[in-house]
Amino acid sequence: MIEPFADRQVREGVISYGVSSYGYDMRVAPEFKIFTNALSAVVDPKRFDPKSFVEFTGDVCIVPPNSFALASSVEYFRIPRNCLTICVGKSTYARCGIIVNVTPFEPEWEGFVTLEISNTTPLPAKIYANEGLCQIIFFQSDEVCETSYRDRKGKYQAQKGIVLPKL
Numbered sequence: 001m002i003e004p005f006a007d008r009q010v011r012e013g014v015i016s017y018g019v020s021s022y023g024y025d026m027r028v029a030p031e032f033k034i035f036t037n038a039l040s041a042v043v044d045p046k047r048f049d050p051k052s053f054v055e056f057t058g059d060v061c062i063v064p065p066n067s068f069a070l071a072s073s074v075e076y077f078r079i080p081r082n083c084l085t086i087c088v089g090k091s092t093y094a095r096c097g098i099i100v101n102v103t104p105f106e107p108e109w110e111g112f113v114t115l116e117i118s119n120t121t122p123l124p125a126k127i128y129a130n131e132g133l134c135q136i137i138f139f140q141s142d143e144v145c146e147t148s149y150r151d152r153k154g155k156y157q158a159q160k161g162i163v164l165p166k167l
Contacts, residue, residue, distance in 0.1 A: 003076045015092050017132035024136045025090065027074035028115060030129035032061040033162050034069045048165045061127040063098070063119040070162045073113040074130060081107045081144040085136045087115075093133065097121035100134040108148035111159040 006018030009025065017025040033053035035043075041052045053070070063069045079085060084107060089100035101116035115133060119125040127133065150157060155166045 001078050001080065004074070015090065015128055015131040015133070020135060023138060024075075025132040026087070026113065026134055026136055027130055028117075028127060028133040029072045029074050029112075030057055030059060030061075031162060032056045032069050032071045032127070033164075034061070034063060035067050045165045046167055050164060059129050061129065063117060063125045063127060065119060065122045065124060067119050069117045069119075069127065070164075071115045071117060071127070071133075072160075072162050073115060076110070076112055077105060077136075078110040079105045079107055079149075080140075081148050082141045083107060084139045084141070086139070087113065087134050087136050089134050090132055093127075096125060098125050098127070105136070106149035106154070107145045108150035109154060109157065110150075111156065112161065114156075114159065114163045 002024060009016050009018045009020055017027045033055055035052060036054045039051055041049050043052065061069060061071070085105040087100070087103040087105065089098070093100065097120045099118045099120055101118070103113070103116070105113070117127060117133070156163060
């Protein structure tokens, strides 16, 4: 269901990742897309302009004040048909004003997760690659869903890397 899988919570010297009490602390990969307003573009989810980002690869990403970045998970997820997950930000980052968008992973969705990271502070903020960024909480149903994400041929199925908004 999760590859690579850390079967214990790793904490020493890093922002924790791996198995937690009722979830899994997911890591952020070292590739980022950071929003920029160099072209004075308008953010339009129906006609998203990829030139609104600056691409960055590295161990530490600096998200500008009151700005936003996209990243990808280190882990690849395969959600069972009888499960739903919710991705929520980790307290360590939230206490610094760094917010990860709450995102569901629907039954039978699979892929690398595109992570939405907001810096709500008036200061630059650091994001540490290959360390924990958010937690996945799993909800298991007593029965399988009637129609899964795979059945609907969801537009973000089996995504790789950082995937921009699709219509």
